[in-house]
Amino acid sequence: MAIEFWQEEFETLGKKDLQKLQVDRLNKTIESACRSPFYGNLYSKKNIKPGAIKAISQIAELPFTTKQDLRENFPYGFLSLPKKDIIRLHSSSGTTGNPTVIFHNRHDLKSWANLMARSLFCAGIRDTDVFQNICGYGLFTGGLGFQYGIETLGALSIPAGAGNSLRQIKLMRDYGTTAAHAIPSYLGRLYEVFEAEGLDPKRDTQLKTLVIGAEPHTDAQRKRIEEMYGVRAFNSFGLSEMNGPGVAFECTHQNGLHIWEDSYVVEIIDPETLQPVPDGEYGELVMTTLDREAMPLIRYRTRDITRIIPGECECGRTHRRIDRITGRSDDMFIIKGCNVFPMQIEGVLMKIPEVGSDYMIHLETMNGADEMVVEVEVKSDWFQGDIKRLNSLSNTITRQIRDEVLAKPIVKLVEAGSIPKSEGKAIRVTDNRKNGLLN
């Protein structure tokens, strides 16, 4: 297959040219940000001036922006343009407290739609595809974000919205849907409805491509979805503060998400020391908008934990790749000097066929030393009293977790169903250490 790009001139820029573009755009962004009350005030206090950035590494000299800053300066403290120029807002939900709001002018929406089209193209979607957008519209950015991107790409968009599985299936079959976007957990439910109707998506639809995002998920989950639907599933990453979807996307090589560096400066920092971590190491993603006029954000701490995947991608795109999100920096704990995110542990466990559906991580102080005890359910039909197999599985899990997070765990295998289920969001970590921080 010939290598194809949506915007070859941007997507394949050499490192030097990309950094030059970033420096130019960052200075422009600082200039524009200074017109907002928040940055105008902050940068004048710190004597930061547009044009001060000569090399992109100097971005580390600028202060961070946090979600708390957004909340405290609600609603217009970050606005760099007169209200009259704004044509859309997206706001977090909730009926009490200050939401997070992002404003867009015409340029911003066009730029976002273009990045979204570039993302879809990079995952192999073309103007000949029929694309069903299975997600909420309105203030949630997934709806309008994908909608404008699909239309910009020129594929046939079906603005299906969320829910109503029978109708989703009918739409897929009526119009020959070839590609769809949904959150991974919904695709599991939708498959059950296919089954209940006596249908098999592999046989009874024309689906080739699924785009999954908005929910952290493991590669094992992706593979299950690919098998259920007989498709290739691509990981989509975005957050409303950076527009929404279209920030980073997997290409057809499915080896990480290209993050669009002509539109964002990407940093990975240690959330404790706030210092940059080397490529390949996990840390908190920090992002700066480079092509947003209404509401630029500079060094925004996303709280999402990922890493830069070292090396180049075979697809020819020079924009670096981030790994799938393994959690939020708020979830991170430190054990034996290692930063650990529960999703890393889950990722290891989900790949082991003997492992059941639940696990817990207990941080304990034992004989004066802190230990990570990982309690793991085994599948109900697997263990039949063979102690040797049990020890062998335990050793495998121990070794694989240590390889992943560097800290060696104490693995305890337990019967299926013996870990209590929490209501709502699963609680995966308890901290019983003498100086534990998580309680």
Next chain:
Amino acid sequence: MAIEFWQEEFETLGKKDLQKLQVDRLNKTIESACRSPFYGNLYSKKNIKPGAIKAISQIAELPFTTKQDLRENFPYGFLSLPKKDIIRLHSSSGTTGNPTVIFHNRHDLKSWANLMARSLFCAGIRDTDVFQNICGYGLFTGGLGFQYGIETLGALSIPAGAGNSLRQIKLMRDYGTTAAHAIPSYLGRLYEVFEAEGLDPKRDTQLKTLVIGAEPHTDAQRKRIEEMYGVRAFNSFGLSEMNGPGVAFECTHQNGLHIWEDSYVVEIIDPETLQPVPDGEYGELVMTTLDREAMPLIRYRTRDITRIIPGECECGRTHRRIDRITGRSDDMFIIKGCNVFPMQIEGVLMKIPEVGSDYMIHLETMNGADEMVVEVEVKSDWFQGDIKRLNSLSNTITRQIRDEVLAKPIVKLVEAGSIPKSEGKAIRVTDNRKNGLLN
């Protein structure tokens, strides 16, 4: 106030120029329609050729298109372009049977967004407004239709979606919403939530303008909404077959809905004889798209009942005005030779202060003649045994209904609450005539 237009060159076209434009566009539309399987086949049978239309009145020589035709030729029988050129579809809901689907290419979406912006501008909305779109997104055309229109106009759009009244109120107050779009019945419910929260939209919001549509409603309902919210409320008309919203809209004179005749040919026909009715008389609206490339529809029978309002509008727009929709041609009945729509009767009743909330129309054969018996609840606190007042009210209602529909009714006043409530959509007419058609 200076007269202002979104597109003066189109909105104020003289009759002759407008008709010339219509003839040109109609011939182009026929040419394009002939590339679809449905029209290609039909017009070739009837030997209708592009360029055949010399005067717009000749449109009456073309066959009608019905919803049944759309259903029978589902999904691609009306498509005039290759599927690859289509970038969006809107489809009616339902999980069984053939839905109605409309396809759009890039030109169509741009043209629709422009008509929507023109409509909002004509109701006095400007790029300085903050516009909250309170309606479902996705396949329902109200969401994306208004969204693209607001953005094209340049107002600040809040894509609020439907429901969640507390959140709607919070959005209004957080961002100083000045204009909103909602269905009329929802605005009643929303007002109750304002009240329950101890809030008054007149005092506690910056609302100036409401756009109401998608549900037939009377002028009395509009006035109630205007009083509740302290705003001006404008009637919006559209149907998905003609894109969705943005087909016809009230200007600031609020005296009927300008229907955009550069983009649609408008006819009013008698739904029984299928012949045109004179301006001012009620009949079924028949529409032809003049600026749609992917899926032109020619002489589409909308089933909506309205009339052309004779005369010119002071606003300076030359596009004729239709009256608010009084019902669907399917609801129409004929009594004493007069075409009657239940909404006409409702319109009369709602203006009379003594009338309560329910009514029924019974068509009966009495002594060999067909009669229309209108049963009307009076308000519970009004009737106190005074037979004279009762007769006087009955006479008033009789006279006003006769003035409206030409047929004289037999009015029966009944106590509040005595008309049984139907579940779901109210049943307003029973036909007990010897040769009644409605049963």
